[in-house]
Amino acid sequence: MLSQALLAFLAFCCVASAVYILNDIMDIEADRAHPVKCNRPLPSGAASLGTAKCLLVGLVASSLVLSLKVSEWCMLFIATYFVINILYSWRLKHVVIIDVSLISCGFMLRILVGTVGLGITPSSWLLLCGLMMTLFLGFAKRRAELLMFETTKGANNSFTRRVLDDYSHEMLEQFIAVTAACTIIAYGLYTVSPQTIAIHGSDNLIYTLPFVVYGIFRYLFLLHRRDKGNDTAKDLIQDRHLLLTIAAWVITTLWVLA
Template sequence: MNAIISLLRPQQWLKNGFVLIGLIFSHGWADPYLAFKVAVGFVAFCMASSAVYVLNDYFDRAADAAHPKKRYRPIASGLVGLRQARVLIAILFCGALGLPLAFGQWPVALVVACYLALNIAYTLRLKHKVLVDVFCIAAGFMLRLACGTYAAGIKPSRWMLLCSFMLTLFLGFAKRRAEIVAVPGGVLALEGSTRIVLRHYSAQLLDNLVAITASASLLTYGLYTVDAETAALHGTQHLVLTLPIVTFGVFRYLYLLYRGGSGEEPGRDLLADSQIRMAVLAWVIVVVLLVGT
């Protein structure tokens, strides 16, 4: 059971928090029915993302077995058998699609289906295509955001969409940079690795991409907070007060990336760092206070 839980990667469910953004900005956190609809989308994405992790480990088991760290993953190490993995994938796929359908949430089920289709293509081919791999990761986050907004019945702001897109590109390129730095002997030592695409990147290229996307994330978030449409929707012109919190969070993550050796597992890093946790908590509190008053 511990091996199966490890295979599901529950620590990565933090990424599905993007589904909950729609609930916050729809002012619907006090509406039990609306909160339930968004919760269904969140749980569906947790099952879908775990299904993708199991699927990826299933196809990468041979390469993982030759990797110094990934060889301890449940499938690569033999703790979870291939038949068990296939059954688990089927259960998770059915659950991810069946849960929203059971409650009549067709748009949510469609978004989850698109997410699963994207990640099947990613696992089988797209993860080996330079730049395309990171854009696929960003698309997965955009689908999470779409799921939450569909469930909450709101139309996402164009600036929110742009900010989310740039932020997920930032995290994706930061992850690739951390993976390159962590490779003993450099990128050329990646023969047989599941990250073959890293041979097409360089630390210098990724430094530039990280800087561009980090700057774009802060710029688009700032424009979102001062947009007239945002002020009219949420009844406040003071969301810009959250910009320093977001700026600190991004800068802290950059510090961890370049000085702390983090970045390979964004979900784990965000949970592990106390200052980032405090920044996220502060952002949620300030947003709820501003939007709720």
């Protein structure tokens, strides 16, 4: 199982890298006009377009070969991930709601590769929780981008996402509220579901729910009072409250399952 998991991890690393290269190839002209992205290898000329295309093909082929060694399901999920990102980069990233939904689908496919792809049946509630969480973070990011766009309006309009024209603060606030609530509910139902209790032999996972609730509330605070949300990973690393919450959740989970 460990070797299969490692192969699946490597396969997804390859396809994720291929997607980044694909995005850079498709956005090369726009990136050349961007004040920051112009320093990337392709728009800056540090790497040739031909080299990037060869690397892209090699990474996609490697991901498919590695994933097939794991299972057919694993290869199917990885191929689907790549196709979704092609559609996203091609046009769908400019379609309101669909843009965030496709990003969320990408994260869900990661979960499926690590579960179904390895022959593990995932909890339906856990999948729903993952879906709602990624939608929550995606809409939070759009909110931060919209705020930045309005703050710098007139200066950097050519560097912003066209899809932001179709979003509004009111709409995003509703999306964020709904997905945040659904995340908490789905996680809570996961902890008390008969399947979860049977697998872990404990009904005490419900005691980890307060950490999830606080973590989401803390992130909402950062969105509204600290203008965060544009870079989730950076927000997480820089906020000690979130770090402590995650640490407490991990410790409590390990204690419950011990």
